[in-house]
Amino acid sequence: MYSFRPVCIRILALSLVLSCQILGARVTPPAPYGPTPSARQLTWHDLEMYAFIHFTTTTYRDVEWGYGDASPDEFQPDSLDCNQWVSTLKAAGMKGVILTAKHHDGFCLWPSRLTDYSVAHSSWQEGKGDVVKELSDAARRHGLKFGLYLSPWDRHDLRYGTPAYIDYYRGQLQELLTGYGPIFEVWQDGANGGDGYYGGARERRKIDNKTYYDWPNTNQLIRKWQPDACIFSDGGPDARWCGTESGYVGDPNWCAITRNNYAPGIAKQEYLQHGEADGTDWVPAEVDVSIRPGWFYHAREDQQVKPVSKLMDIYYKSVGRGANLILNVPPTKSGRLHPTDVCHLLAFGKALREEFSQPLSHKITRFGSSNTRGNSKRYSPKRLTDGKKTTYWATDDKVCQASVTFTFDKPTVFNRFSIGEYLPMGQRVKAFQIEIETSEGQWTKIAEATTIGHKRLLRFPDVEARNVRLVITDSHACPCIEHVEFYYSPN
Numbered sequence: 023m024y025s026f027r028p029v030c031i032r033i034l035a036l037s038l039v040l041s042c043q044i045l046g047a048r049v050t051p052p053a054p055y056g057p058t059p060s061a062r063q064l065t066w067h068d069l070e071m072y073a074f075i076h077f078t079t080t081t082y083r084d085v086e087w088g089y090g091d092a093s094p095d096e097f098q099p100d101s102l103d104c105n106q107w108v109s110t111l112k113a114a115g116m117k118g119v120i121l122t123a124k125h126h127d128g129f130c131l132w133p134s135r136l137t138d139y140s141v142a143h144s145s146w147q148e149g150k151g152d153v154v155k156e157l158s159d160a161a162r163r164h165g166l167k168f169g170l171y172l173s174p175w176d177r178h179d180l181r182y183g184t185p186a187y188i189d190y191y192r193g194q195l196q197e198l199l200t201g202y203g204p205i206f207e208v209w210q211d212g213a214n215g216g217d218g219y220y221g222g223a224r225e226r227r228k229i230d231n232k233t234y235y236d237w238p239n240t241n242q243l244i245r246k247w248q249p250d251a252c253i254f255s256d257g258g259p260d261a262r263w264c265g266t267e268s269g270y271v272g273d274p275n276w277c278a279i280t281r282n283n284y285a286p287g288i289a290k291q292e293y294l295q296h297g298e299a300d301g302t303d304w305v306p307a308e309v310d311v312s313i314r315p316g317w318f319y320h321a322r323e324d325q326q327v328k329p330v331s332k333l334m335d336i337y338y339k340s341v342g343r344g345a346n347l348i349l350n351v352p353p354t355k356s357g358r359l360h361p362t363d364v365c366h367l368l369a370f371g372k373a374l375r376e377e378f379s380q381p382l383s384h385k386i387t388r389f390g391s392s393n394t395r396g397n398s399k400r401y402s403p404k405r406l407t408d409g410k411k412t413t414y415w416a417t418d419d420k421v422c423q424a425s426v427t428f429t430f431d432k433p434t435v436f437n438r439f440s441i442g443e444y445l446p447m448g449q450r451v452k453a454f455q456i457e458i459e460t461s462e463g464q465w466t467k468i469a470e471a472t473t474i475g476h477k478r479l480l481r482f483p484d485v486e487a488r489n490v491r492l493v494i495t496d497s498h499a500c501p502c503i504e505h506v507e508f509y510y511s512p513n
């Protein structure tokens with residue numbers, strides 16, 4: 023007798039096998055190349071841009087590095103308004119804010135129980151003020167992440183240079199990292215100028231950058247108190263200095279370095295600007311730059327606030343080269359941001375929104391590729407524009423040169439391009455270019471670049487084309503590209 027059930031089961035099994043193949047379940051993912059980011063670093067990459075706030079007694083002395091002898095009473099922000107800071111920063115597109123809780127002058131912006139050199143010993147708000155609390159609360163209210171800078175160099179404290187100071191520094195970190203909610207980044211400055219007040223000694227103190235601070239143990243404590251915080255310094259461990267304070271990271275920019283050669287104060291600038299293609303550790307670059315010439319507010323610099331065009335240039339040379347950008351905005355003596363800084367920041371936010379306001383990938387009707395991993399849908403070039411952070415276009419192993427052709431529904435004008443690698447597979451691409459097909463059927467290069475990493479942004483004059491090609495010209499291993507986007511910017 024004809025049995026219907028086994029046939030059904032066979033058909034079911036066959037269609038399961040077929041759909042598995044079509045969906046690419048059988049195709050193995052590429053192997054990661056080199057070091058890869060931790061979960062906390064992946065979250066950090068997505069922040070892209072946040073602000074720095076430099077504020078302390080130094081603001082009132084009109085200098086950059088306070089000597090450490092200012093009286094706590096000199097700190098008098100009579101109209102402190104952290105809400106104004108944060109709402110301005112948010113409108114500028116910042117995703118977080120990092121405060122100098124203590125700069126080199128040693129004055130603490132929170133009521134530390136471990137020193138009498140703090141807001142608690144100032145006549146400001148009768149010793150009841152706490153800038154760390156005000157800013158962390160304001161940041162959270164506006165949905166911005168909060169981070170802290172605690173200067174290792176302390177020109178005020180008598181203990182500086184002795185082992186007792188390290189206990190003090192760690193005790194301060196504990197107060198800050200356990201008392202103010204989640205912290206996304208801890209900033210360790212490598213600057214160490216030597217001379218200072220040091221409890222009245224007024225002398226030059228030299229420490230050995232490599233051994234004095236015992237960073238490995240301090241960093242373990244930071245991990246204990248704030249496991250999700252990224253630690254920034256000249257050598258990481260999580261994010262590195264970009265080797266300059268002028269507002270750019272090198273090109274190429276590799277996320278890897280060989281970490282053990284660097285620590286706060288131990289930096290090779292040229293090396294940190296580019297990272298190392300074959301570095302052993304994932305330590306991506308952060309670009310620190312101020313909106314003014316100095317890090318602290320000086321009225322004499324009111325005419326030198328960076329204009330939007332310069333801020334945009336910095337953005338393309340930091341975020342647009344796969345780094346994060348930390349833009350410093352120093353409050354004035356009153357405790358508010360200066361109107362010029364506010365005006366430039368708001369205009370910058372508007373310009374950024376305009377820059378990326380017209381994405382065009384939804385107009386792409388056809389995707390072709392010279393190679394797709396295992397011919398699988400899972401790694402298809404369509405993944406480049408699906409808006410998902412977990413999918414990517416990949417090629418077969420050993421295919422390190424490959425292209426994707428995008429066909430728009432009609433000839434389309436664009437002048438910006440964004441591309442990002444799928445970072446859990448490491449940083450792979452060394453060089454790529456964008457080409458358009460001319461009306462004569464020729465392919466012409468319109469832009470080229472080196473590394474990609476989290477994001478690469480390209481600006482070029484308007485071009486019009488229906489067929490556009492992304493060509494990966496060189497890669498350490500088969501490329502794994504997470505997104506591409508085309509934009510038309512009116513700017």
Ligand code: FUL
Nearest residue numbers: 076086211212213310317
């Ligand atoms: C430098 C410091 O010396 C500056 O004052 C500022 O804090 C800057 C962000 O880092 O190394």
